[in-house]
Amino acid sequence: MTPVIAGFDHHRLPVADGVSLHVAVGGSGPPVVLLHGFPQTHLMWRHVAADLAADHTVICPDLRGYGASDRPAERDATVYAKRTMAADVIALARALGHERFALAGHDRGALVAFRAALDHPAAVTHLACLDVLPTADMWEVMRGVTASVGFHLYLMAQPPGLPERLIGAAPDAFFGHFLDVWTTDGKAIPAEVRAAYLAACRAAVPSIVADYRASAGIDLEHDLADRFAGNRLRMPVSVLQQDWGAALGFDAAALWRAWAPDLHHTTVTCGHFMAEEAPGEVTGALRDLLAR
Template identity: 45%
Template sequence: MSAPATMLPGFAAADVEVATDAGPPLRIRAATAGSGPPLLLLHGHPQTHATWRAAAPRLAERFTVVAPDLRGYGDSGKPPSDDAHLAYSKRAMARDQVRLMRALGHTSFAVAGHDRGGRVAHRMALDHPAAVERLAVLDIAPTATMYARTDREFASRYYWWFFLIRPAPLPEEMIAGATETFLRTHLREQSGTPGVPEEDLAREYLRCYRDPDTVRAVCEDYRAAATVDLEHDDADAREGRLLTRPLLALWGARGTVGRLYDVPAAWREVSGAPVDGEALDCGHLVQEERPGETAARLEAFLALEPDHR
């Protein structure tokens, strides 16, 4: 049987089965390359691991890079959910990725996550502090912060946060009736750079989005973010749990997050560790619009002390 395909140059893809706390093992599609300290790259919505195509090869020159498809996305498994949306909580999605990294031989690692992947990385660093050495989040503020400070401008710009959480099957069936229009409009509104995403990447995202199970999983991801994920965040706040690992926040200066939030300040509210941040001249798709700059800033942030190299 031939190896699964990946759009990341120089990377090899494989399907890895990871244990779940309820139900059968889950298939996670992951692309890997490079040598050196391990680095986990997590994509957002509506992307797949292919979003790292331009940035990952540079990072693989210094790191052992693992770029998976999150649970429910791309070619990873898409388990059933329920009214509590627990199967698509960021806690469950983070646990998948920790188990993936262990299966690949990495008990501790750095993680960089864009969009939904950043929210998974945030939860991962809270729930698995021994596994996460450093944390980078791309073009997000904490989920609870963004919901708590929602206003008309945010709701207008991020309308899908409120559309996708409607009870099934409304958003699923509406997207099924206009899949390509919905996806391409969403991608166009995310990007601040003409020609990004490139057409072959857009077609890859569309290939995955044409699967009704992907759309179902996407909706469940967002439903979880508006319910059980906020419950987990509330519990952390009550218990005084903060991030304990150094954090880098990168965001697009022409994107919604950069316009509406003081991004480093928002992350300092939930962190007891150093937080650094920088805006790049782009929209939301930081790693696609400014891949070289993104990789360079991640390299600098993730550089190990000389005696640990």
């Protein structure tokens, strides 16, 4: 039986031509949208979402190309651009009756949230990004031998064909690798949740690769254009990260502060999947953000 977020209802809502998103919705009160990362689905928020639902309407979609949401073919670079995926989120919130909402994302979801906050500042009241750097900064700090931790970024940046074939030949080994090496507490991702993640990824290799390929092309172009234009995040922003900046030789807080004048940057002591490994700390940080 596929695990679910207890007490949440499930919907399938159209957000663009030919694209519908699967979304779990629970609670009542001011809306908060939670976007998952790689190689996960909306289930990664199960602990945090249940807590926030006590006094918020919590909206947890599967991103386009992931989970039970539609996986359109990569006809061109815009299909999986974060700008397009951010527009999905805005459309989803509006379909649920929310013109303004708080937004939190982890990993890939944080990149979508970042783009949504830049492109739609009137809609996003608060922004939280978990364990990621903006795309332009990420490519600039990844260098030398230490860049091997991001080997998948370079693999999936390649033109269509090879990465899909390589990953599709052993999807469970590929996606399972990250679930293993990016966590410090294996019990944080139970067997049934791990199985759900792997099944979802196994069915979505081309769209997941397309999402990453976009970050080496069109997403980078959009970030650099915003940096050159001096566009900044206008809302309160919280960033939670592991202390991998020190290991890779950069100041993560300084990089984020260049984008977010109203920034709270926190280093957490856990693995990458912090909403599952340290849900109490993540929930507390989100509640502090929402109070700003």
